[in-house]
Amino acid sequence: xxxxxxxxxxxxxxxxxxxxxxxxxxxxxxxxxxxxxxxxxxxxxxxxxxxxxxxxxxxxxxxxxxxxxxxxxxxxxxxxxxxxxxxxxxxxxxxxxxxxxxxxxxxxxxxxxxxxxxxxxxxxxxxxxxxxxxxxxxxxxxxxxxxxxxxxxxxxxxxxxxxxxxxxxxxxxxxxxxxxxxxxxxxxxxxxxxxxxxxxxxxxxxxxxxxxxxxxxxxxxxxxxxxxxxxxxxxxxxxxxxxxxxxxxxxxxxxxxxxxxxxxxxxxxxxxxxxxxxxxxxxxxxxxxxxxxxxxxxxxxxxxxxxxxxxxxxxxxxxxxxx
Numbered sequence: 001x002x003x004x005x006x007x008x009x010x011x012x013x014x015x016x017x018x019x020x021x022x023x024x025x026x027x028x029x030x031x032x033x034x035x036x037x038x039x040x041x042x043x044x045x046x047x048x049x050x051x052x053x054x055x056x057x058x059x060x061x062x063x064x065x066x067x068x069x070x071x072x073x074x075x076x077x078x079x080x081x082x083x084x085x086x087x088x089x090x091x092x093x094x095x096x097x098x099x100x101x102x103x104x105x106x107x108x109x110x111x112x113x114x115x116x117x118x119x120x121x122x123x124x125x126x127x128x129x130x131x132x133x134x135x136x137x138x139x140x141x142x143x144x145x146x147x148x149x150x151x152x153x154x155x156x157x158x159x160x161x162x163x164x165x166x167x168x169x170x171x172x173x174x175x176x177x178x179x180x181x182x183x184x185x186x187x188x189x190x191x192x193x194x195x196x197x198x199x200x201x202x203x204x205x206x207x208x209x210x211x212x213x214x215x216x217x218x219x220x221x222x223x224x225x226x227x228x229x230x231x232x233x234x235x236x237x238x239x240x241x242x243x244x245x246x247x248x249x250x251x252x253x254x255x256x257x258x259x260x261x262x263x264x265x266x267x268x269x270x271x272x273x274x275x276x277x278x279x280x281x282x283x284x285x286x287x288x289x290x291x292x293x294x295x296x297x298x299x300x301x302x303x304x305x306x307x308x309x310x311x312x313x314x315x316x317x318x319x320x321x322x323x
Contacts, residue, residue: 074086105173154271168200237269
C-alpha cells in the first residue's frame with residue numbers, strides 16, 4: 001500500500017519536471033523563438049542615396065528589430081568593392097542572416113556564396129542575383145509585368161506615333177533589362193513610335209539630369225521619356241523644366257517613390273509603376289526569421305505585383321505603397 005500511495009506523488013513530480021523543461025514551448029510544439037528571435041541581422045543595400053532604398057533598408061531593419069533581432073544597415077554606395085567588404089565584415093562578426101539588395105546581379109553572387117559557405121543565410125530584396133543556389137530566397141518586384149502596363153499607358157497617352165527617349169538604370173542590374181523589355185514588348189508593336197535615344201543614368205537623379213540635357217540637345221522634338229526608375233524620372237523632369245519643355249514632354253518613371261507620386265498628382269510626371277518596398281523588406285525579414293527557427297524549402301523567387309499609378313488613381317497611393 002505504501003508503494004502504491006507514492007505513485008501519484010511520482011507522477012506529480014515528473015509532470016513538474018516536464019513542465020519546467022517545456023516551459024519555453026508553445027501549445028503547438030514550437031519554441032518561443034518562433035515568435036521572438038535573438039541574434040543579429042545585417043541589412044546590406046546598394047545605396048542610401050535614393051530615398052526609395054532608404055525605405056527598403058529601414059523597413060527591413062525595423063521588421064528585424066520587431067522580430068527580436070539586433071539589426072544594422074550597411075550602405076554599399078553602388079560600389080561592388082564596398083559590398084564585398086561589408087560581407088567580409090558581417091561574416092567575421094558573426095551575423096546570423098543577411099537581408100540583401102545587391103549592386104550587381106552577377107558580381108554579387110560571390111559575396112552571397114561566401115556567406116552561404118560560412119553558414120549565414122541571405123535573403124535578397126528587390127534586386128536579384130542571377131544564381132539559384134546561393135540565396136535562400138529572393139523577394140522581387142514583377143518588373144516585367146509592371147512595365148508592360150506602363151508601356152500600354154505610354155501608348156494610350158503619347159499616341160501611336162512620335163519620338164521618345166529611354167533612360168536606363170544600371171546596366172549590370174537585371175531590373176534594368178526586365179523593365180526595358182516589358183516596356184518594349186508593348187511599345188515596339190507601334191512602328192511609328194520611334195526611340196531616338198537610349199542611355200544609362202545608373203538609376204541616379206543627377207546623372208539622369210545630365211543625360212536628359214544631352215538627349216534634348218540632339219533631339220529637341222521628343223514627345224516622351226521613359227525612365228527605368230523614379231529618381232531618374234525626377235532628374236529628367238528637372239532638365240525638361242530648365243529647357244522650358246516640361247509641358248511638352250511626358251515623363252514616365254518606375255518605383256512609386258513619394259516625390260514622383262506627388263508629382264503625378266501635381267500633373268508634372270505622367271505615370272509610374274508602384275513597387276512595394278515595405279512589403280518586400282518585411283517579407284525578407286520574416287523569411288529570415290522563419291529560417292533561423294528551422295524552416296526550409298523556401299521558394300527561390302517570390303514576385304510582388306507592381307501597380308500602375310496615374311493621375312486618375314494617384315489619390316490611392318502614398319508612403320511607398322497604397323494608402
